[in-house]
Amino acid sequence: MTSAAAAASGAHAAPHPGAPPLPEGLVAFVKRECPTCALVEPVLRKLAAAGALTVYTQDDPAFPSGLGPVDDRELSVSWHHRIEAVPTLIRVVGGAEAARAVGWHRGEWEAVSGRRGLGAGLPELRPGCGSRSEDPALAPKLAARFGAGRLRARRVELAELEDESEALFARGWSDGLPVVAPTEERVLAMLEGTTRDPQQVVAVVPPDLVPCTVEKVAINAVLAGCRPEHLPVVLAALEAACTDAFNAHGILATTMPVGPVLIVNGPIRRALGMNSGRNVFGQGNRANLAIGRALALVVRNVGGGRPGEVDRATFGNPGKLSFCFAEDEEGSPWEPLSVSLGAPAGASTVTLFAGEGPRCIVDQLSRDPESLARSFAGCLRALHHPKIAVAFDCVLAVGPEHSRVFREAGWSRKQLLERLHALLQLPGDELVRGAGGIAEGLPESVRGASIPKFRPGGLLLVHCGGEAGLFSAMIGGWAGGPLGSTPVWKEIGP
C-alpha cells in the first residue's frame, strides 16, 4: 500500500521540457489492446458523467467510444508526460499534475478523482499494460523526435555511400581509434546520465578557449564509448582540467610526454565497476578507458588541441588516448588520495594529475618499511633525470604486496611520505652542472646545499594494482606547482 499511496499522492517525475499542457480536471491515458483499459471503460464513463475528463488514446482513436478520446497515436502527449503504463489517471489542478494513479486500483482512482464507489463489480486491483511510449522499439525514436529540440549542436548528415566509421575518421573527430557515431538518440540517452541542463557551460576549454556545454561533453562521451552513468565523471574531470591550477593548455602544448591522468575515488568507483586492481593501468575496463578517452576527445574536438598543432609533444605517451583508474580504497592501509588532498571522506571525486606513462618499481626482497622506502627513493631519484630536482611532481602507485609491508609496520601515508622526502634530500654537490661528468644539472648556487627531489606536495601516493606481485609504479609528472601544473580534484556531482 505504500507504493499506492506514493502514486496517488503525486510523487512523479516532472514532464519533459516542452510538454503540451494537460487540460484541467481528470486526464486518462489508455490503449484498446490493453485488457485493463477495457476493464475500466465503465469507470471512465462514470467519471466523464460526473465532471471534466479528457481521455488520450494511444492506439485506436475510437476507443473508448462515446467519450470523445483525443488521438495520441503519435505519442507526443504520452511521452512528454512520462506515461509508463496504461491506464493512467491524472488530476490536473491549475495546469499542473496534482496526483497520478497507474493501472487500476480502486483506492488510488478514488483518491485521484475524489469520487467514491468507483468500479463496482471490478476487482480491487488489476495491473495495467506498458505505455506504447515505453515500447523498447519506439522509446529511443520518440526521445529523438520529441527531445532533439533540446540539442543545439550542428547536425551533420552522412552521405548514403559513406561508411559510418570511416566518415567519422574523415571529419577529424577521432583520436586514431574508431569512435561511436553521436546520433541524436545516443546523445539524448547520454544526457540522461546527468541532471544538468544540456546548455549549461561546464568549462572554457583550451587551447581555443571555447565555452563547452554539457551537450558537447555528452557528444564526445558518445564518441569515446561512455555509458550515460560515466558522464558525471567526465564532467567533473573537465572542470578540473580547465582550471588555471591544472593548466591544461600548458600540458597540451609542452614537448614533454605528459597528459591528463584521472584518479577516481569514492563510491562511484564501485557503482561504475571501475578497475583499481589487476592490470589497473591497462586495457579491459570500459569505464576506466572510456572516461579518460572522453576527456581527451573534448580537449581535441571542442578545445581544438590536436597533436602536431598546439600539442607539440616530442614523444607523447599511449596514456594520452586515455589514462584513468580508480584507487583501491578497500585494500589500502591509508585514507584515500582524495581525502589526503582535502576532499570530504565518502565523496566521489576525480583527481587530475599531469603525468606520463607508468614505470615499474621492482622490490621482491624488502620486508621492512625502511628498506622498501629506500627502494622507492632510489627509483624516484632518477625521475626524468637523477640530477634534476624540485622540478617535477610524481604519483607513486603502491601495490598491495608492497602496501602490506607498511600496514604491518603501522606506517601511515604521512609517515611514508615524510620518510621519502627525507631520503630524497639530495646533496647539491652531486647535482651541479658538470658533476659526475654530466653537463645537465642545477646551477652552481646549489653547491653545499641540500636540495629536495620533490617540492612539498609534489609526491602523491595512491594505492592500486593486483594482489600478486611485489611491485609498485611511478607516474612521472611535469613542471610541478604554480608555474606548471598542480594536481586538482573535483567532487563528482549528479
Next chain:
Amino acid sequence: MSDVQRRIVLDPTSERHAATRPRLARLPSLAGRTLGLLDISKARGDVFLDRLASLLRERGAAVRRYRKPTFTKPAPVDLRQEIAVHCDAVVEALAD
C-alpha cells in the same frame, strides 16, 4: 522511408574555426624602429636574446626586453598589450 535512411550525427567540435588574421607587413628596415625581445623564461633564452639585442642595436634598432613569468603558460594579456603599444616588432625566444 527515406527518413529512415538518413543518418544524422551531432557535431562534436566547437563549430568555429579560429579566426585567421593577416600577418603585419614585414618592416622595410630596422633603423629607428623599436623591437621587443620576449624571453619566455626557458633556460638560456637570455643568452640568445643578449646576442640578438647587440646585433639589432648595430643595425640601428632600439631594443626593449620583456619576460614571461613562466614558459608553461601563455603570456599575460597585460604583457602582450604593453609589447603591442611600445614595439614595432617582437622576437620571441624559444631556447633550451
